[in-house]
Amino acid sequence: MRKTILVIAALCLVLGGCAQQQYGDFIEVEEPALVQAIANDVAGHLSDHYLVGEEGFRVDPEILGPLGLEIDAALRQRGYSVSPVNGVPLTYIFDLVDATSGPIYRLSLHVGDSYHSKAYRAEAGPGSPWTVLHAPEPEQSDKVLAQGGAQ
Structure with missing residues (x-):
């Protein structure tokens, strides 16, 4: 009985640790060229929003899967510090959205107070355009509420 309880407790700890992973690669892509192309696209996109030399990125090395490592390398190659x-x-979250008519991958980035998302197809070129959402500043959200939703 005591052994059973210990085994169940150990199993809960192991499974609980797996369930807490919120970021990273949730799919493995077999084409290294696609992973590298996505990472270069990410670096190019972020360079439109963050200045090299003035901005660096804080990345938890524990969440870096194959795509994350390529993003890290692509950002460094463009001159960004990554720490x-x-x-x-x-x-980031990298996962598979649909596999019925060929794989469609989704990349969601959380950068500071903004969210960037894009879909990719392995055989269809650069994929969809980036969708970027910014969290409102606290003062702006109060102003929007005070004005009845209009700015």
Whole structure:
């Protein structure tokens, strides 16, 4: 009985740790060229929003899967600093949305207070345009509520 309880407790700890992973690669892509192309697209997109030399990115190395490692390398190649301690927080989720008519991959980035999302197809070129959402500043959200939703 005591062994059973210990085994169940150990199993709960192991499974609980797996369930807490919120970011990273949730799908493995067999084509390294696609992963590299997506990482270069991410670096190019972020360079439109963050200045090289003035901005760096804080990335938790524990969440970096194959795509995350390529994003890290692509950002460094463009001159960005990437650190586990300093910079704008950068996390991502890379997963498979649909596989019925060929794989469609989704990349969601959380960068500072903004969310960037894009879909990719392996055989269809660059994929969809980026969707970017910014969290409102606290003062702006109060102003919107005070004005009845109009700015």
